[in-house]
Amino acid sequence: MSATAPLTSAEASVGLVETKRVVLFTEADPLVLESGERLGPVEVAYETYGTLNAARTNAFFICHALTGDAHAAGHHGDPSRPGWWDNLIGPGKPIDTDRLFVICANLLGGCQGTTGPSSPDPATGRPYGLRFPMFSIGDIVTVHRALVGHLGVRRLLGAIGGSVGGMQVLQWALDHPDDLHSGIMVCATARLSAQNIAFSAVAREAILRDPDFAGGDYHDTGRRPDAGLALARMMAHITYLSDESMRRKFDRRIQDGVAPRRTFGIDFEVESYLHHQGESFLRRFDADTYLYLSRVMDYWDPFGDPAVAAEALRRVTTRFLVLSFDTDWRFPTAHSLDLVRNLAAHRVPVTFREIASPWGHDSFLLEVPEYHRTVRAFLRRMEDEAVGGARAAPAPGDRPAPDGRAA
Amino acid sequence: MRPDLDVIAGFVPPGARVLDLGCGDGSLLEHLIREQGCDGHGVEISGERFLACVARGVPVLQGDIDLGLPEFGDRSFDVVVLSQTLQATRRPVFVLREMMRVGRLGIVSFPNFGHWRLRAGLALRGRMPRSATLPDNWHETPNIHLCTTRDFEDLARDEGLRVVRRVPLDGDGTSSRADRWPNLLATGALYLVERPA
Numbered sequence: 001m002s003a004t005a006p007l008t009s010a011e012a013s014v015g016l017v018e019t020k021r022v023v024l025f026t027e028a029d030p031l032v033l034e035s036g037e038r039l040g041p042v043e044v045a046y047e048t049y050g051t052l053n054a055a056r057t058n059a060f061f062i063c064h065a066l067t068g069d070a071h072a073a074g075h076h077g078d079p080s081r082p083g084w085w086d087n088l089i090g091p092g093k094p095i096d097t098d099r100l101f102v103i104c105a106n107l108l109g110g111c112q113g114t115t116g117p118s119s120p121d122p123a124t125g126r127p128y129g130l131r132f133p134m135f136s137i138g139d140i141v142t143v144h145r146a147l148v149g150h151l152g153v154r155r156l157l158g159a160i161g162g163s164v165g166g167m168q169v170l171q172w173a174l175d176h177p178d179d180l181h182s183g184i185m186v187c188a189t190a191r192l193s194a195q196n197i198a199f200s201a202v203a204r205e206a207i208l209r210d211p212d213f214a215g216g217d218y219h220d221t222g223r224r225p226d227a228g229l230a231l232a233r234m235m236a237h238i239t240y241l242s243d244e245s246m247r248r249k250f251d252r253r254i255q256d257g258v259a260p261r262r263t264f265g266i267d268f269e270v271e272s273y274l275h276h277q278g279e280s281f282l283r284r285f286d287a288d289t290y291l292y293l294s295r296v297m298d299y300w301d302p303f304g305d306p307a308v309a310a311e312a313l314r315r316v317t318t319r320f321l322v323l324s325f326d327t328d329w330r331f332p333t334a335h336s337l338d339l340v341r342n343l344a345a346h347r348v349p350v351t352f353r354e355i356a357s358p359w360g361h362d363s364f365l366l367e368v369p370e371y372h373r374t375v376r377a378f379l380r381r382m383e384d385e386a387v388g389g390a391r392a393a394p395a396p397g398d399r400p401a402p403d404g405r406a407a
Numbered sequence: 408m409r410p411d412l413d414v415i416a417g418f419v420p421p422g423a424r425v426l427d428l429g430c431g432d433g434s435l436l437e438h439l440i441r442e443q444g445c446d447g448h449g450v451e452i453s454g455e456r457f458l459a460c461v462a463r464g465v466p467v468l469q470g471d472i473d474l475g476l477p478e479f480g481d482r483s484f485d486v487v488v489l490s491q492t493l494q495a496t497r498r499p500v501f502v503l504r505e506m507m508r509v510g511r512l513g514i515v516s517f518p519n520f521g522h523w524r525l526r527a528g529l530a531l532r533g534r535m536p537r538s539a540t541l542p543d544n545w546h547e548t549p550n551i552h553l554c555t556t557r558d559f560e561d562l563a564r565d566e567g568l569r570v571v572r573r574v575p576l577d578g579d580g581t582s583s584r585a586d587r588w589p590n591l592l593a594t595g596a597l598y599l600v601e602r603p604a
Binding site for chain 2: 321340344347350351352354370373378381391393
């Protein structure tokens with residue numbers, strides 16, 4: 001790479017970054033979960049990019065998806081191995097670190113630095129395993145908020161998330177109506193469908209039936225339910241791609257050669273790819289975390305009780321951008337439109353676009369030009385409103401309290 | 408803002424909840440939100456115009472109104488605007504029905520194909536008429552369902568809609584003085600329609 005080469009998105013990087021850690025809840029001052037259970041200590045792994053302005057109005061939060069982590073942008077020493085959303089976050093990029101102070105944290109229950117089932121239980125000194133309390137999307141948001149407060153920010157310019165990250169954004173706006181000026185939900189949903197839960201169930205079965213799972217207490221056995229976790233990942237990964245993207249990537253090509261071996265081993269390229277996905281997943285992920293997070297998603301249903309939802313939406317001050325991809329069959333456009341319907345019915349300002357992309361659910365992680373243009377345009381506007389004082393389209397929570405009439 | 412949009416804005420009560428179908432770059436909605444304290448929402452099919460709305464801070468759904476408005480509940484808007492768009496839809500009756508399902512008051516504007524100049528063009532030249540408001544050749548025009556003011560009034564009646572107000576428009580979109588013979592003299596027209604309770 002020569003010094004005079006044009007700046008590509010890969011080069012417009014926030015550069016060398018490090019994952020920091022902070023203990024936000026302690027045994028003495030624990031996190032109180034929605035269930036009422038207490039959890040402490042809670043340590044959070046996070047990264048920040050860009051600079052918080054003097055008025056503290058330019059902070060923007062990244063909510064990662066099921067298997068993400070705090071390392072969203074920049075690199076940890078090897079520029080060829082950037083963070084998982086480096087194409088979106090950086091100087092001059094749609095989430096522009098020259099303008100915004102960007103925060104990304106590993107979520108509660110995670111396994112990449114934030115307290116989760118593989119963390120030591122202070123009561124025993126051994127990993128929690130399945131004794132880790134069941135938590136919710138709202139609990140994940142509670143921990144995000146504690147981090148935001150720790151960083152000296154009261155109101156965020158916004159938050160973005162893809163898939164389960166988008167669920168966190170919505171729950172955040174519902175539970176804490178003054179926190180977010182804007183929220184971007186990419187290929188998200190307001191509730192998992194029966195089909196979604198069915199896939200989750202099979203993934204969990206793969207882990208639970210692995211003989212090395214040991215009831216979740218594999219952490220100190222020296223063996224891990226690798227076969228089950230890899231299988232769960234392989235199956236889930238199929239749902240992240242589209243028929244077309246698999247055709248483009250692999251078609252029916254045979255691995256390492258011209259003639260099929262006609263055995264039960266890996267023969268087609270797509271098999272090799274999935275196998276690799278499963279194996280590499282084992283190096284960075286924990287089976288118990290996978291079980292918990294998939295369950296957290298299954299149970300989440302913020303609009304399930306219309307009265308509760310109406311009450312929450314009446315106070316929302318967030319302006320939403322909802323994006324879907326036309327080949328996503330994990331959370332298809334119909335899921336995003338269901339979100340839009342629920343928000344619009346309560347007069348919450350929502351902007352929606354379905355983006356054409358062959359890459360299925362995975363598109364949210366990729367550099368799809370119209371997707372990035374849309375995020376860029378929306379965030380520029382939200383910055384004008386939240387930082388520059390431009391007048392915003394009214395949100396329900398901006399309006400005076402209702403005079404007692406039914407909404 | 409386009410002069411015909413000014414005319415429309417004049418019929419929107421302050422603070423109203425407004426849906427603009429085929430909202431273009433969002434300039435009407437931006438005006439209604441900023442100057443009239445309205446709750447505005449747009450629907451726009453073009454990606455470029457969608458992005459223009461986003462840049463203005465106008466909430467907008469990118470979509471095709473010919474497919475209906477399933478994202479919006481019955482009577483969820485005070486006013487629904489369909490400005491210079493009806494004639495470009497594939498299913499004008501369906502669009503009108505959807506519009507009057509989600510809104511209480513409809514504001515519809517369209518070019519009037521009964522204008523004398525267009526009639527004369529067809530009569531004298533024997534070719535599909537073109538004008539400043541309808542500049543495209545017949546095979547490339549987006550305006551595939553043109554009508555006259557009389558045609559529209561017939562349709563409104565057949566659909567059980569009451570015309571609250573009719574405003575003849577001049578070529579520049581300002582309200583015209585062609586009150587007398589609008590179907591002959593007005594370049595376009597704007598109607599306020601509602602479904603009687």
